[in-house]
Amino acid sequence: MRHTSLTTNCTRDMTKPPSGRERSIVALTLSLLGSIVTAQSLPVSARAFAITHYDVELRPQLDAHTVDGLVSLTVQVPDAGTSHVTLNRGVLEIDEVMEGGRPLTFQIDSALLQIELPPGNDRRARTIAVRYHGRPTSGLVFAPEREQLYTIFSTPQWMPSVDDPGARATVRLRLHVPRPWTGAASGRQISRRPVSASVDVVEWLQERPMPAYTFGFAVGRFSEVSDRESGVTLQYFADGFSPDEIRAIFGESRQILRFFEERSGVPYPWRTYAQALVARTAGQEMAGLSLVSEEYGRAVLADRTAIGLLAHEFSHQWWGNMVTCHAWTEFWLNEGFATFMAAAYRERRFGRATYLADISAMRTRYEQVVARGNDRALVFPSWNRPSADDRTLVYQKGALVLHDLRERVGDSNFWKGVRLYTRRNFGRSVTTEALRLAFEEASGVDLRELFAPIVGVDAKR
Numbered sequence: 001m002r003h004t005s006l007t008t009n010c011t012r013d014m015t016k017p018p019s020g021r022e023r024s025i026v027a028l029t030l031s032l033l034g035s036i037v038t039a040q041s042l043p044v045s046a047r048a049f050a051i052t053h054y055d056v057e058l059r060p061q062l063d064a065h066t067v068d069g070l071v072s073l074t075v076q077v078p079d080a081g082t083s084h085v086t087l088n089r090g091v092l093e094i095d096e097v098m099e100g101g102r103p104l105t106f107q108i109d110s111a112l113l114q115i116e117l118p119p120g121n122d123r124r125a126r127t128i129a130v131r132y133h134g135r136p137t138s139g140l141v142f143a144p145e146r147e148q149l150y151t152i153f154s155t156p157q158w159m160p161s162v163d164d165p166g167a168r169a170t171v172r173l174r175l176h177v178p179r180p181w182t183g184a185a186s187g188r189q190i191s192r193r194p195v196s197a198s199v200d201v202v203e204w205l206q207e208r209p210m211p212a213y214t215f216g217f218a219v220g221r222f223s224e225v226s227d228r229e230s231g232v233t234l235q236y237f238a239d240g241f242s243p244d245e246i247r248a249i250f251g252e253s254r255q256i257l258r259f260f261e262e263r264s265g266v267p268y269p270w271r272t273y274a275q276a277l278v279a280r281t282a283g284q285e286m287a288g289l290s291l292v293s294e295e296y297g298r299a300v301l302a303d304r305t306a307i308g309l310l311a312h313e314f315s316h317q318w319w320g321n322m323v324t325c326h327a328w329t330e331f332w333l334n335e336g337f338a339t340f341m342a343a344a345y346r347e348r349r350f351g352r353a354t355y356l357a358d359i360s361a362m363r364t365r366y367e368q369v370v371a372r373g374n375d376r377a378l379v380f381p382s383w384n385r386p387s388a389d390d391r392t393l394v395y396q397k398g399a400l401v402l403h404d405l406r407e408r409v410g411d412s413n414f415w416k417g418v419r420l421y422t423r424r425n426f427g428r429s430v431t432t433e434a435l436r437l438a439f440e441e442a443s444g445v446d447l448r449e450l451f452a453p454i455v456g457v458d459a460k461r
Contacts, residue, residue, distance in 0.1 A: 183219030336398015377456030
C-alpha cells in the first residue's frame with residue numbers, strides 16, 4: 001500500500017465558520033500549533049531526575065497580561081551524583097530558587113532554567129521552590145475585554161516545568177481570580193476561599209500523573225450549564241450564550257463520551273469533563289478540560305453536523321492525554337489518532353458517506369504537501385520548528401495511516417486493535433512500535449510493510 005497518498009493541511013481562515021468538507025474533524029485545530037513545543041525539551045531517557053509533583057500558586061494580572069507565581073517541585077533524584085535539574089521556562093523571569101529555606105544557584109540558558117543541586121542522599125525526594133514572574137506571549141491567553149484567562153498548550157509559559165510528553169506528574173493549582181469568575185482546570189476543584197474583598201483563591205488537585213502539557217485552566221465571567229452521562233459530570237462554560245444555546249453547542253458530548261468509551265474499551269478517566277467557549281482558540285485539550293472558540297460555538301448552532309472539533313478534543317482524553325506519544329517527534333500518535341477518531345465519530349452519527357468525505361478531504365490536502373515535495377515519515381528526527389506542512393502530516397497523514405490500517409485489517413480487527421492498544425498503554429507514553437505490535441496481535445497480520453514508511457525504516461528485520 002503506497003503512503004504517498006495520505007493527509008490534509010488543516011490551516012484555514014479562522015475568521016470564517018467551517019463550511020462543506022471543512023466541517024470535518026480537522027477544520028479548526030491547527031492555527032495555534034506553530035510553537036507548541038520548545039526546541040530544548042529533554043527526553044526522559046536523557047534526564048537524571050524525575051519531577052513527581054508540581055504545587056503551584058499563580059497570581060495573574062488580567063489587564064497587565066502578567067503573572068507572578070511560586071511552584072514547589074517534588075524531585076526524585078535517584079543518583080546522588082546528579083548535579084542539576086533542568087526545567088523549561090518559556091519567557092518567565094526567575095526570581096529565586098530555594099530548598100528548605102536555603103537559596104540554590106541557578107542559571108538561565110535561553111528558555112531553560114538550570115538549578116544546581118547541592119549534594120544529597122541517594123534516591124530521595126527533594127522539594128525545590130521556584131519563584132517567578134513574567135509576561136507570557138503564548139501559552140496563557142489574557143482576554144480582558146471578555147474577562148477571560150485560559151491556557152493554550154505550552155505550560156512552561158506560565159509555570160516552569162518539564163516540557164516532555166514522556167514525563168508524568170501530579171499537580172496542585174491555586175489560582176487567584178476575581179470573585180465573580182468561575183471555570184475549570186486540570187483535576188478536581190477542592191476548595192475556594194476569599195483572600196481579599198474581591199479576590200478568591202480556587203484550588204484544583206490532579207491526583208493522576210499526567211504530562212505537564214495537559215495541565216491548564218480556563219476561568220472568567222462564565223455561565224455554567226451541566227449534564228450527566230455514564231457517571232461523569234459534563235460542565236459547559238460560556239459567556240454571551242443562553243443556557244439553551246450552550247446545551248445545543250455541547251449537547252453532543254454525551255454521545256461522544258459513550259462512543260469513545262465503547263471504541264477504546266476504557267472508561268473516561270475523570271469524574272468531570274469541562275468544555276469552555278473562549279474568546280479565541282483553534283481548540284485545545286487538557287486533562288479533563290477542553291476549549292473551543294465562541295466562533296466555533298456559533299458555527300455549531302448554525303450547523304449541528306459541525307461537531308468534529310468537539311469530538312477531536314474529547315478524544316484526546318484517551319488518545320493524547322492518557323495514551324501519549326513518548327516524545328514530540330512521534331506527535332502523530334496524539335493528533336493523528338484524535339483526527340481519525342473524530343472522523344469515526346462523525347461516521348457513527350452521520351453515516352459512511354460523511355466519513356469518506358472527511359477522508360477524501362484529508363487526502364486532497366495531504367497530496368498538496370506531497371506535490372510541494374514536503375512529504376516525510378511520521379516519526380520526525382526533531383520537532384523543533386514544525387512547518388504548516390509538518391503539522392499537516394502529523395494530523396491528516398496520521399489519520400489517513402489509521403484509515404489505511406482499518407482497510408488493511410478489516411473493521412473487526414481494527415477496533416480490536418484500538419482497544420488493545422488503548423487498554424495496554426492507558427496512562428503511559430508510547431512509541432509507534434507499540435501501536436504496530438498491538439494491531440499485529442489483534443489482527444494476526446504482519447504490518448511491517450505498512451509501518452515502515454511511517455517510521456522511515458526498511459520493512460525488513
